[in-house]
Amino acid sequence: MSQVLALKYRPSSFDKLIGQDAVTQTLTLALEQKRLSHAYLFSGLRGSGKTSTARIFSKALVCEQGPTSTPCEICEHCKMANESRHIDIIEMDAASSRKIDDIRDLIEHTKYKPNTARYKIFIIDEVHMLTKEAFNALLKTLEEPPEFVKFILATTDPLKLPATILSRTQHFRFKQIPSSDITHHLSHILNLENVNYETEALDMLSRAGNGSLRDTLTLLDQAIIFSKGYITPEVIASMLGLLDPKQLELIFDTIIKGDREELIKIVKELENYECEVVINELIAYLKESFFNSDGRFSTLITERFFRILSESKNLLYLNADNGFVLTLLFFKMLEAMNIKTIEELVDSLEGEKFRIPKIEPSIKVPKPQQEHANEAINENPKEEIVAIEKPLHVEDNGAEQFAKLIVKLEDRSHELATCFKNFIEYTSYENGTLTWASSADDEHRKTLKHGYPIIRQFVQEVFGIDTQIKMSQSEKKKPLDNTHANKKSSSLKEDIEFNNPNEGSNTESCVSGHITADKKESEAKEILNDPFVKKVQEMFKVKKIEIHPKV
Numbered sequence: 242m243s244q245v246l247a248l249k250y251r252p253s254s255f256d257k258l259i260g261q262d263a264v265t266q267t268l269t270l271a272l273e274q275k276r277l278s279h280a281y282l283f284s285g286l287r288g289s290g291k292t293s294t295a296r297i298f299s300k301a302l303v304c305e306q307g308p309t310s311t312p313c314e315i316c317e318h319c320k321m322a323n324e325s326r327h328i329d330i331i332e333m334d335a336a337s338s339r340k341i342d343d344i345r346d347l348i349e350h351t352k353y354k355p356n357t358a359r360y361k362i363f364i365i366d367e368v369h370m371l372t373k374e375a376f377n378a379l380l381k382t383l384e385e386p387p388e389f390v391k392f393i394l395a396t397t398d399p400l401k402l403p404a405t406i407l408s409r410t411q412h413f414r415f416k417q418i419p420s421s422d423i424t425h426h427l428s429h430i431l432n433l434e435n436v437n438y439e440t441e442a443l444d445m446l447s448r449a450g451n452g453s454l455r456d457t458l459t460l461l462d463q464a465i466i467f468s469k470g471y472i473t474p475e476v477i478a479s480m481l482g483l484l485d486p487k488q489l490e491l492i493f494d495t496i497i498k499g500d501r502e503e504l505i506k507i508v509k510e511l512e513n514y515e516c517e518v519v520i521n522e523l524i525a526y527l528k529e530s531f532f533n534s535d536g537r538f539s540t541l542i543t544e545r546f547f548r549i550l551s552e553s554k555n556l557l558y559l560n561a562d563n564g565f566v567l568t569l570l571f572f573k574m575l576e577a578m579n580i581k582t583i584e585e586l587v588d589s590l591e592g593e594k595f596r597i598p599k600i601e602p603s604i605k606v607p608k609p610q611q612e613h614a615n616e617a618i619n620e621n622p623k624e625e626i627v628a629i630e631k632p633l634h635v636e637d638n639g640a641e642q643f644a645k646l647i648v649k650l651e652d653r654s655h656e657l658a659t660c661f662k663n664f665i666e667y668t669s670y671e672n673g674t675l676t677w678a679s680s681a682d683d684e685h686r687k688t689l690k691h692g693y694p695i696i697r698q699f700v701q702e703v704f705g706i707d708t709q710i711k712m713s714q715s716e717k718k719k720p721l722d723n724t725h726a727n728k729k730s731s732s733l734k735e736d737i738e739f740n741n742p743n744e745g746s747n748t749e750s751c752v753s754g755h756i757t758a759d760k761k762e763s764e765a766k767e768i769l770n771d772p773f774v775k776k777v778q779e780m781f782k783v784k785k786i787e788i789h790p791k792v
């Protein structure tokens with residue numbers, strides 16, 4: 242390869258221009274319909290094809306068959322234009338010839354007719370570099386040039402041009418060439434050059450070229466030499482100081498696994514790379530995974546990761562420590578994997594439809610007396626809050642769950658919990674039915690009845706949402722000693738129920754069984770008519786349970 246690729250494969254016709262369809266279409270139409278302006282402005286990123294287009298357009302204007310959108314390529318004008326030696330196509334670089342004298346020379350040139358062609362064409366590259374005086378000198382000629390003169394101005398920065406220049410030219414905006422177009426072009430060239438390659442490597446090259454075809458081709462020249470005839474992602478990664486794609490794979494896998502230790506190791510390995518390069522590579526990887534519908538990253542996760550990566554770039558500008566920024570961004574990504582969406586939260590809460598007020602799902606656990614170091618922090622609490630999970634169904638360990646229920650009650654209302662502990666005894670938990678025995682007297686029954694919605698709710702939280710509560714009556718009167726009850730609540734045998742509609746305003750103890758069945762029944766109906774009780778019945782699908790005290 243004696244010639245650099247950018248020159249060797251410089252496009253010679255409109256159809257060979259890469260990624261500028263809108264511009265080439267408009268210019269083609271203008272040439273075909275002979276609707277030509279005397280001044281054109283081509284603006285766009287470097288390497289987007291402005292100069293190439295200007296040359297093709299010039300050739301189209303001077304061709305013997307022209308002006309035509311398809312120059313013949315065989316006439317003397319076409320040949321000279323292709324070899325960049327046409328005497329009537331004058332190229333000037335405003336970056337080096339920016340003074341008023343340079344423009345005066347140019348204006349002088351416009352006064353003479355073309356030597357051989359029908360037009361005299363002036364291509365001024367980087368036109369925004371001209372001085373203010375030079376612009377002013379150019380203005381009049383630009384507005385009313387001789388008929389045979391055409392101007393093609395090119396710039397990467399049209400905003401720096403005076404409005405007077407902009408208003409006197411036809412403006413064509415060259416967009417950044419899509420990287421897929423560039424990759425495609427590279428593979429086309431490599432096939433012609435007989436060089437083997439992997440497409441992923443070409444993607445990496447076009448990313449590194451930042452949308453500039455010229456820059457990318459320069460990199461490709463370098464890659465062909467560096468790779469000794471076979472262009473792989475590994476070769477490109479080491480040539481450009483980029484991460485190996487396998488390494489990127491490993492980083493994301495580790496984040497998904499949530500392996501913190503491994504991430505710290507990775508950060509150490511990445512010390513050899515420039516942090517911004519690493520972030521850019523991570524973004525590119527993420528983008529590609531997203532477009533390939535990679536199942537590992539949901540849209541939400543992709544968005545979060547992208548946000549974290551972009552924010553990390555800002556941290557770099559704050560002159561932050563590279564390794565620290567990487568560690569921080571990896572750990573932020575770890576956390577982002579765990580944040581729930583509103584929908585997920587709603588789903589998880591749906592299992593708790595009957596949630597009444599807001600309750601802390603916590604359990605107080607006595608803290609073992611240990612180091613004195615902690616004493617200064619808090620004087621009294623010898624307990625800590627531990628979140629407990631809410632099982633939907635618990636068949637085993639009913640007694641254990643029952644203890645949790647008591648702890649929850651205790652957390653909510655000491656009075657209710659004490660009453661519950663003293664008078665309610667766990668019997669069994671089977672097939673979604675929790676059975677307990679009650680031994681409450683009138684007064685305590687009222688307390689328990691009053692607190693029943695809360696008790697019911699906690700039962701659902703601890704035992705599961707569908708849990709049915711069944712009560713039996715225990716004959717034994719129980720001791721009211723609180724401390725005693727606290728310790729042995731679940732082992733005491735006692736009785737009484739509080740949900741049985743039979744009681745209510747009844748002043749007699751239900752344990753005594755002195756009331757006649759009829760009387761009880763009528764009172765029960767009365768209570769059942771109470772709107773609040775009705776509501777509770779609806780909510781909890783209450784079953785009526787007949788309780789017959791033992792004699």
Ligand SMILES: [Zn+2]
Nearest residue numbers: 304313316319
């Ligand atoms: Zn020709």
